[in-house]
Amino acid sequence: MDRRGAPVDVVGVGRTFALGDGEVVALRGFDMHVPAGGFTALIGPSGCGKSTALRLVAGLDAPDEGIIDMDGSSPDEMRRGQRIGVAFQDPSLLPWRTVSTNIRLALELVGRRHDSAAVDELVELVGLQEFGKARPSQLSGGMRQRVAIARSLVTNPDLLLLDEPFGALDALTRQQLNDELQRIWTARGTTTILVTHSIPEAVYVADEVLVMSPRPGRVVARHSIGFERPRTRELLLTDRFHAEVEAVSASLHRSEGQVVQLDTDPS
Amino acid sequence: MNAATEAAADAPTRPPGGSRLDRVPPRILSAAVGVAVLLLWELLARTVYAGSYRLSPPTAVVAEFFEFRGLYLRNLWHSTKTAAWGFLWGNLAAMALAVTATLVPWLRRSIGAVVLTIFCLPFIAVAPILRLITGPGNATPIALSALAVVFTTYVAALLGFDLAPGSALDVIRSYGRGRLVAFGTVRLRASVPALFAGLQIAAPAAFLGAVVGEFTGAHRGLGILTVRALGALQTDRIWVIAVLSTIVATGGYLAIGALGRYLCPWSPALDVGAVPVARVEPGLLNRLAGLLAPIAVVFVFWYAFLWVFGIEPFFAKTPIDVWAELFSEAEAAETRSLIFGALGTTLWTTSLGYVVGLAGALVTALVFILVPWLERALMPIAVALRSIPIIVTTPVIILFVGRGLLTTTAIVAVMSFFPTLVNCYTAMTRTPEGILDVLRSYDATSTANVRNAYLPTSVPALLASARIAVPTSLLGATVAEWLATGDGIGAVMVTAFTRNDFKILWVSVAVLTIVAVIGYWLVAAFELRTLERMAPGISR
Ligand SMILES: Nc1ncnc2c1ncn2[C@@H]1O[C@H](COP(=O)(O)OP(=O)(O)OP(=O)(O)O)[C@@H](O)[C@H]1O
Ligand SMILES: [Mg+2]
Numbered sequence: 115m116d117r118r119g120a121p122v123d124v125v126g127v128g129r130t131f132a133l134g135d136g137e138v139v140a141l142r143g144f145d146m147h148v149p150a151g152g153f154t155a156l157i158g159p160s161g162c163g164k165s166t167a168l169r170l171v172a173g174l175d176a177p178d179e180g181i182i183d184m185d186g187s188s189p190d191e192m193r194r195g196q197r198i199g200v201a202f203q204d205p206s207l208l209p210w211r212t213v214s215t216n217i218r219l220a221l222e223l224v225g226r227r228h229d230s231a232a233v234d235e236l237v238e239l240v241g242l243q244e245f246g247k248a249r250p251s252q253l254s255g256g257m258r259q260r261v262a263i264a265r266s267l268v269t270n271p272d273l274l275l276l277d278e279p280f281g282a283l284d285a286l287t288r289q290q291l292n293d294e295l296q297r298i299w300t301a302r303g304t305t306t307i308l309v310t311h312s313i314p315e316a317v318y319v320a321d322e323v324l325v326m327s328p329r330p331g332r333v334v335a336r337h338s339i340g341f342e343r344p345r346t347r348e349l350l351l352t353d354r355f356h357a358e359v360e361a362v363s364a365s366l367h368r369s370e371g372q373v374v375q376l377d378t379d380p381s
Numbered sequence: 382m383n384a385a386t387e388a389a390a391d392a393p394t395r396p397p398g399g400s401r402l403d404r405v406p407p408r409i410l411s412a413a414v415g416v417a418v419l420l421l422w423e424l425l426a427r428t429v430y431a432g433s434y435r436l437s438p439p440t441a442v443v444a445e446f447f448e449f450r451g452l453y454l455r456n457l458w459h460s461t462k463t464a465a466w467g468f469l470w471g472n473l474a475a476m477a478l479a480v481t482a483t484l485v486p487w488l489r490r491s492i493g494a495v496v497l498t499i500f501c502l503p504f505i506a507v508a509p510i511l512r513l514i515t516g517p518g519n520a521t522p523i524a525l526s527a528l529a530v531v532f533t534t535y536v537a538a539l540l541g542f543d544l545a546p547g548s549a550l551d552v553i554r555s556y557g558r559g560r561l562v563a564f565g566t567v568r569l570r571a572s573v574p575a576l577f578a579g580l581q582i583a584a585p586a587a588f589l590g591a592v593v594g595e596f597t598g599a600h601r602g603l604g605i606l607t608v609r610a611l612g613a614l615q616t617d618r619i620w621v622i623a624v625l626s627t628i629v630a631t632g633g634y635l636a637i638g639a640l641g642r643y644l645c646p647w648s649p650a651l652d653v654g655a656v657p658v659a660r661v662e663p664g665l666l667n668r669l670a671g672l673l674a675p676i677a678v679v680f681v682f683w684y685a686f687l688w689v690f691g692i693e694p695f696f697a698k699t700p701i702d703v704w705a706e707l708f709s710e711a712e713a714a715e716t717r718s719l720i721f722g723a724l725g726t727t728l729w730t731t732s733l734g735y736v737v738g739l740a741g742a743l744v745t746a747l748v749f750i751l752v753p754w755l756e757r758a759l760m761p762i763a764v765a766l767r768s769i770p771i772i773v774t775t776p777v778i779i780l781f782v783g784r785g786l787l788t789t790t791a792i793v794a795v796m797s798f799f800p801t802l803v804n805c806y807t808a809m810t811r812t813p814e815g816i817l818d819v820l821r822s823y824d825a826t827s828t829a830n831v832r833n834a835y836l837p838t839s840v841p842a843l844l845a846s847a848r849i850a851v852p853t854s855l856l857g858a859t860v861a862e863w864l865a866t867g868d869g870i871g872a873v874m875v876t877a878f879t880r881n882d883f884k885i886l887w888v889s890v891a892v893l894t895i896v897a898v899i900g901y902w903l904v905a906a907f908e909l910r911t912l913e914r915m916a917p918g919i920s921r
Contacts, residue, residue, distance in 0.1 A: 174818050194824045206815030209916040210837050219833060223823035249916060269823070 119305030120184040120192065120272045122148040122171060127180030128330075129166055140166040142330035144180065148322075151303040155316035157362065158326030159370050164309040165203065167331065168275050171307065172200050184273065192273060196224045199271035199304075201279040205262035207250040213237060214246040217265045224269050236264035239294055241287075255282040263291070267298060274299075274306040280315070288312075289347065292319050300343060313366070317358050318345060325365040335365035410754070411761045418762075435781050437620040445617040446625075452606075457625050460591050460602040463519055464633075467526020468587035472580065475531045479538035483568065484560055492535075494675025495682060500532035501852045501897035503859045504590065506874040506890050508597040510883070514690040522594030522602065529590030530583035537579020541572025577641025584633030588626065593860065597878065607776050611864060616780055623777040631765050698887035706888050716885070719873060720892055727869035728896070730786050731858040734793025738854075739847055741794065742801035743839070750809050750835050751827050760806065767799035775857070779865040786868055789861045796857040801846040808842035809835045840915060844908035851900040855893060 124146040131138045140163040148154045156164050169175040170182060173189030182189050192198050199220070207216045217233050226232075237246050240260035250258055263279050276295075280288045296319055299306055310316050316323045317339055325335040339358060341349060349355050419439050426438035437445070446453055478496060482489040504525050511521045545568040553563045595604020603622050610618040680700050687697045698706070706716055749756035775792055782788045812834045820830055862871020870889055877885035 169818075172818075172822050174821055193822060196823050198822055200819065200822045202815055202818065204813075204815045206813060206819050208816060208833060208837070219819075220823060223820065223825045223829055251916060265819070 119151040119303050120187070120197065121150040121152070122146065122273065122305060122307070123181070123183045124167075124171065125181045125183075127167070127170060127177045127182060129163070129170060129175070129177050139330040141170075141177075141332065143332045145333055146324060148305055148307060150185070151305055153299055153306045153308070153319060153321045155320035155323045156307060156309045156326065157311070157313065157316050157323060157366060158331060159328050159366075160311075162326045162328050163331030164326060165277050168200075168277050168307065168309055171273075172198055172275050174200075196269070197272040198275065199266035199269055199273070200275045200277075201259075201262040201266040202277045203279075203281060205250075205258040207258055207261055207265075209250050212247050212249055213242055213253070213261050216250070216261055217268050220265045220269045226269070229268075232268050232270075236268050239267075239298075240264045240291070256284070256287060259283065260287075260291070263295075270302060271304060274304045276306070276308045278309050278311060280310070280312075288315065293347075295319060296343070296345060313359050313362050314350070314355075317355065317362060318350065323362050325362065325369055327369045334369045335362075337362050337365065405754070405757075407757045407761075410758045414758045414762065434614055434616045435783075437617045441617050442620045442624060446621045449618075453621060453625060456601060456603050456606050457629065459519075460522075460588070460595065460604065461629055463522045463594070463602060464526050464587040464591040466523045467528075467590055468530055468583060470523070471527030471530035471587065471590075472534045472583060474527065475534035476538055478531070479535050479542065480564070482535075482539060483542045484564060491674050491678040495678055496532050496535045497898060497901065498679050498894060499528050501855075501894045501901065502528065503871075503874070503890055503893040503897075504529065504593045504856060505596060505860050505863050505871070506878070506886055506893070508594050509878050509886060510696075510890065511594075512598055513692055513696045513883075517598065517600070519599070519601075521597075522591045522599055522604070525594035526587045526590030529586045529593075533582045533586060534576075534579045537575050537582075538572055540579075541575030542568040544575060545571035574641065574645045577637060577644070581634055581637040581641065584637050585630035588630045588633065592626065596860075596864070608864070611776050611779070619776045619780055623774045627765075627774065696883045698883065700891075703888050703891045706884055707892075716888060719885070720870065720888055723868075723870040723873040724892060724896065726786075727789070727855075727858055727862065727871065730789040730869065731793050731854050734790035734858070735797055735850060735854045737790070738794035738797030739801050739843070739850065742798045742846075743805055743843060745798075745802050746805040746809055746839065747831055747835060749806050751831070756806070763799055763802050767803045775860055775864060779861065784865045784867065786866065788866050789858045789869065792857045792861045793854045797846075797850040797854055801843065801850065804842040804846045805839040808839040812838045837915065841908075841912060844904070844911060848901055848904040848908055851904055852897040855897045855900070859893065 124144060127141055127144040128139070129141045131140055144163070144167060146154070146156075146167070156167065158164055166175070170177050171189055173191075173193035176190075184192050187195070189198075208219065211219065214233055214237060217236055218227065218230075221227055221229050221232065234246075237243060240263060242248075242257060242260060242264075245253065245257065250261070253261070259279055259282055263276070266274060266276065266279075280291060283291065292315060295306075295308075298304070299319075308316070308320065313323075317337075320339055323337040323339060324333045325337070326332065327334045337358065341355070341358075422436070423438045423440060426436040426441070430436040475496075478492050482492045507528075508521055508525055511524050515521045515524065542564075545563075549567045549571075550563050553566060591602065592604040592607070595602035596608055599605045603626060607619060607622050609615075610622065683700055687699060705713075707713055707720070708717075710716070749760060778792050778795065779788055782791045816834050817830070820834060825833070858869065859871040859874065862869040863875045866872065870893060874886060874889045877883070877889065
């Protein structure tokens with residue numbers, strides 16, 4: 115397999131936002147290592163800094179402390195090299211463009227505007243063949259998210275950053291897209307970081323699941339997911355899958371408990 | 382690991398620009414620019430323009446003011462009082478109309494037509510006609526000042542009433558209560574922020590109305606002072622008046638803005654200057670009714686106006702009289718060639734200024750977006766200039782540019798430039814962060830950002846500004862022609878005015894108003910189509 119994605123090393127990253135007169139420490143001591151071509155899922159309570167971490171890796175924001183390195187490049191260099199694909203929580207489509215031309219936007223930006231085949235392929239991949247000419251306002255929330263995912267994939271990036279891209283989708287479509295994501299990832303070897311709130315989803319698609327603490331966010335547990343690939347839906351029914359989901363779930367609860375315990379620990 | 386993003390050292394992407402000037406506090410930057418402008422102004426006035434009667438140095442302006450401060454303060458107070466009365470009456474009328482239009486929806490279109498017609502009147506020529514009724518006193522400037530605010534306040538109030546959350550209205554409906562209760566409990570409250578945004582723009586407009594009313598035959602006020610100063614070529618005096626007008630108009634604008642923010646701190650800044658045009662119901666019958674009913678209402682108002690005030694037939698002209706003057710009287714052909722010939726000149730110079738103003742504003746807004754420090758230095762000045770009724774400073778522009786065809790073009794360009802700049806720039810800054818992030822994540826060039834984000838997001842604001850700018854441009858053009866250039870329909874009107882030729886005056890007012898209304902609707906139709914094509918379902 116062609117593993118040409120970039121490895122991602124994040125060491126001791128902190129990011130603090132000014133909020134009114136005070137400050138919000140979103141991340142502190144955040145470490146993460148994703149090998150080249152690896153697939154890492156990031157999970158954690160709401161507001162713990164997952165989106166912030168992803169924006170830092172995408173070079174859209176700069177850390178206040180710590181180091182982010184991708185095979186010798188900084189996030190900013192990766193971004194300037196147009197090697198990153200992102201799909202955020204909010205699909206952020208251009209309302210005046212159609213589904214197809216929204217996907218094509220990414221190609222235009224990297225100077226490959228005439229690659230219609232790639233656009234058509236992705237429109238089909240996300241199941242929007244009949245909606246190629248529709249505007250975002252004519253789509254449902256989930257359909258918009260699928261357009262955003264297609265846009266993030268169309269340039270065939272070395273690093274794919276997905277921030278809860280399936281949030282507004284029904285379970286069935288979500289499963290389909292997870293399968294497609296896995297297929298694309300296997301075929302292209304793109305380093306992928308996926309932020310999700312669904313533990314089964316994380317366990318199903320990722321090599322490694324990182325569990326974050328509440329704000330200030332840092333990684334408090336790592337779960338290596340060793341299931342062989344390609345993973346199929348039968349896996350969802352197996353005991354070892356459930357055991358893994360249970361384990362991640364336990365870590366998440368423990369991480370959430372950490373803050374509460376500080377206040378309530380009777381000892 | 383070798384290369385890396387090192388901590389805090391240099392945040393590479395947080396500010397989109399990255400010039401050192403971005404770190405200068407905005408106040409200092411603006412102050413520095415202000416001082417620089419004053420110095421340059423002084424320098425130019427004392428060297429290049431010395432003795433040219435075009436530009437007074439700031440020091441001379443200040444000296445002139447203090448020398449004749451009694452005169453200035455007396456007239457300033459008079460005009461301000463006039464504007465305040467007009468502001469009061471005009472806004473009361475506008476509110477009453479907006480409430481009626483909301484409670485009785487089928488009247489909405491007709492009321493809208495009347496309000497738009499008022500907005501499209503060539504105020505400067507309306508003044509002598511109003512004076513027939515009011516006599517020589519202060520009533521005409523007050524009436525004009527009131528007329529000048531009706532449109533903005535009406536549009537803002539209507540927007541405010543419509544902004545009421547539909548869910549809250551449903552709650553009231555679910556208790557079996559009707560429109561009136563919904564109005565009192567929800568709509569009135571919800572409209573306050575938009576209303577203040579409208580009143581804010583209405584304040585300088587009221588001042589404009591007062592001064593324009595004083596241009597023709599008042600005994601006191603800055604308007605008549607201006608006309609006399611223009612006649613005597615008292616350059617310093619004209620500059621003092623312009624500066625005083627600017628201070629008062631801007632003061633009103635800022636004070637009402639502050640009051641609005643104090644009363645509704647939760648509300649975001651609203652842009653009533655950029656309200657998209659309402660959609661027309663489909664269907665031929667609807668359209669026909671939508672077209673004819675307003676025209677009928679305007680005619681009814683016209684007759685009612687003549688009848689209520691019992692104007693002598695010699696001065697009063699009905700729509701039929703105007704038609705006769707233009708098409709069936711013995712001298713109709715002569716009248717036509719006079720009016721339409723002059724109108725051609727006016728339209729030509731006006732459209733040139735209009736296009737230059739709009740295009741310049743769009744380009745400037747883009748430059749401001751791409752060069753943040755420039756925006757921070759110059760935008761406060763642009764916002765202040767937008768708040769002043771440029772017409773009040775027309776005499777200054779006349780002095781500076783001279784009395785030629787280009788004067789009209791320059792004034793129209795300046796008039797359409799500032800509101801459009803502020804509206805477009807504001808719209809551009811509201812480009813969703815998510816979209817900018819996507820563009821940034823591919824390291825999009827500035828050109829790509831402009832094409833894919835800033836330009837499209839500013840289109841609705843640009844079109845709304847372009848629509849509003851049609852009547853204001855014609856107003857500016859006629860004032861300029863009336864006061865200075867001796868060309869175009871403004872000159873025809875001033876000649877008619879001095880000769881007491883009310884026939885020509887009425888015909889000119891009617892023709893100019895119709896032209897402005899048609900221009901407004903042409904832009905509105907284009908606006909609707911463009912918004913619908915660009916993003917169906919997004920436009921209102
Ligand atoms: N631009 C910003 N300015 C100020 N505070 C911010 C900013 N971005 C994020 N924050 C704060 O940082 C914290 C982490 O936010 P972030 O969006 O990264 O959370 P998240 O883990 O993605 O949450 P969710 O699961 O709800 O999406 C939050 O407390 C948020 O308020
Ligand atoms: Mg998030």
